[in-house]
Amino acid sequence: MNHYKNILPLEFDKIKASLKNNWKVYLLRGSGVFFASALLFYLSIYLGLWGKIPSINELKDLKQSQATSILDVNNQLIGKYYIYDRQSIAYNDFPQHLIDALVATEDARFYEHHGIDTKSLFRVFFKTILTGDDASGGGSTITLQLAKNLYGRSNYGPLTLLVNKIKESIVARRIESIYSKKEILTFYLNTVPFPDNTFGIESAALKFFNEHTKALSVTQSATLIGSLKANHSFNPRLFPEKSKSRRNVVLQQMVKYGYLEADSASIAMEKPLILDYQHFAPNQGLAPYFREAIKKQLDSILHQNKYKKPNGKYYNLYRDGLKVYTTLDNTLQKYAEQAMKDRMAKLQKQYENAYGKNKPWLTNKPGFELALKRLKKYQRLKASNLSEKEILDSLSKPREQELFSWDGSISKSLSTRDSLSYYLKFLNTGLISMEPSTGAVRAYVGGIDYRYFQYDHVSQSKRQVGSTFKPIVYTAAIESGMNPCTYFSPKAVTYTDYEDWKPTNASVKDSINTLNYSLKYALSNSINTVAVKVLHETGIERVIDQAHAMGIKSNIESVPSIALGSSNLKVIELCEAYTSFVNESKPSKPVFIRKIETNDGKVLASYTDLNPKQPVEKAYSDATRQVMLEFLKATVNEGTARRLRSTYQFKNDIAGKTGTTQDNKDGWFVGILPQLVTVIWVGNDNQQIGFSNTAIGQGANSALPIFANYLRALNKDAHYNSLTKSSFETPSDKVTRSLDCPPTKKESFLERLFEPSPDKTEFNKKRKKGIFSWLFGKYKDE
Structure with a gap:
């Protein structure tokens, strides 16, 4: 026993020493394995087994996607395109x-x-x-x-x-x-x-x-x-x-x-x-509709071979950091947008209140049902062979939505049907201001809020233009030789060759009126019956040709109702036509972009590249222009736009034209300053829904106040004195003499004797000189 007692401690000591040495070995080996594994792990990453790591050469050429900047005429940033x-x-x-x-x-x-x-x-x-x-x-x-x-x-x-x-x-x-x-x-x-x-x-x-x-x-x-x-x-x-x-x-x-x-x-x-x-x-900030219109132009420009990168690839609008210098004026745009918001918010309340309980956008109205069936969602469900009940059940399920309101965005739980009813009530608008001498677009408001209404009412929408087409009719008449002091009876006439069409005026007293109106008076007061008679004397085709010469691209139907603005035109093309009145009788093509630069400052496309100068012929003579400008000035001074003088007390040199279409579906105003032409449209996107009455819906009440708000802001800004205090050209002595006649005169016995019956007549599509015209000088031969 004593022998084992002596041996055990020695064995324990050996075991302890062995364990101690082995622990060091294990630790050393474990550490080696750990560091070797870590090194291998690091090398696997370094060599790209976990994904490629950029090399030194690649890092020497660091490039990142950069936003394309959109700059205004003063080189102020107004927006970007980017990923x-x-x-x-x-x-x-x-x-x-x-x-x-x-x-x-x-x-x-x-x-x-x-x-x-x-x-x-x-x-x-x-x-x-x-x-x-x-x-x-x-x-x-x-x-x-x-x-x-x-x-x-x-x-x-x-x-x-x-x-x-x-x-x-x-x-x-x-x-x-x-x-x-x-x-x-x-x-x-x-x-x-x-x-x-x-x-x-x-x-x-x-x-x-x-x-x-x-x-x-x-x-x-x-x-x-x-x-x-x-x-x-x-x-x-x-x-x-x-x-x-x-x-x-x-x-x-x-x-x-x-x-x-x-x-x-x-x-x-x-x-x-x-x-x-x-x-x-893209859908927020200043001028979103303008920026979207610019983007469409840039998509076309940057895919032209002459604008390729040195490596042969096309520039990417969202990645290559281009600088796009536009014609827009940042400040004018702010004034235009605020003018629109101030008026449209008030007008929307008037519009809704005027309908009372008979609102045409409610879900139980016939107009609503038609609008519902035009929805893409409705059509998709219909294509899936669902029954009408199943479709309506699907469209009646509510969901949380962010909605537009003039008091700011609101959140509501609405079904598709309720949402449609909600949005059907909103009036919309389009506004463009152009510099007539260059065509430069200075302000562009395509709608009331791009986040919710992305349809552009300046460049996309076509609406009946109402009385804003009348100046084109009168221009054609003056240019074809009609004397500015020609007088017409305002009495209504039935045109037998057009299904007994009988245009009338808003005023009933014209039916018993014994006064004749001069061209200046008739246009400035927007007399419908006279406009049709002027068209009748001039000829439909001549008027259509005149419209196209003034920059109108849309098709104009050859019917007498065009005298009252039955044609559907874009805001932007109407503006182009009106620039001719203050641009030497030449229409100005709208210009959006001045130049494009690469991110390193090199000019990719210059103004002349983007806007090649092409000879533009005069749409009519200088004398005709001066006559028409006097007519349009009279519209503001004493005609349908006179509230610019009476209510708003403007002293500026202003010419213009109001416009209202049938059933008050559209309200228009064209405001002309010597160096700025502005066209404004107001209406409901659903053309079946108009204003409930003319007092609210007429252009003088719906669209003109937007221009008034806009001009008021410009007048307060001394920076724009050169714009607001500029003067129209003085008409020549010859033109002045041709306009020297009273606005109205009584019918003479001979006029009543030789004039065609006021009850029925045929419409002349081409210019004809009748006996009355020959006798009494309705035409002045050139």
């Missing part, structure tokens, strides 16, 4: 306090490390992981963040974070070996994501503060840099108080690292957070 809202700028455009705020907050040792801050990584490991200290900060450097911003991250399951971090560290090392610290900061600030899906400091500065980066204040820079920690949580638009608090943390970091004096920081931290938020998304 990522990004605009690149140079290092010299960064204010020093922006760089300081970034470094102090995101990477205090930025100028000391080479892409990976080992010291910070160890700090994060020991304090955050081992001690649970969340305040220890992050170990990601600006260069690592840049690598992530440039190439994003992929999903690798449980190893996602580890694989991505290693890939980013490899890229960061390569970036640091190629680029200087200034270049890295430039890349970073041009690519880093800011709130509201905005990429790069320039886009963020413009979006949140309406300032270029170089003009940012210290507090503005701190606000944007502060948002990088969490784009949503520190979004200054959504969470201003949290954003301000984070801004102040950035300012404190700047003090901590010696970039800002404590006193200056204290003053800055007391300042309120003030935004000047700009919408650049």
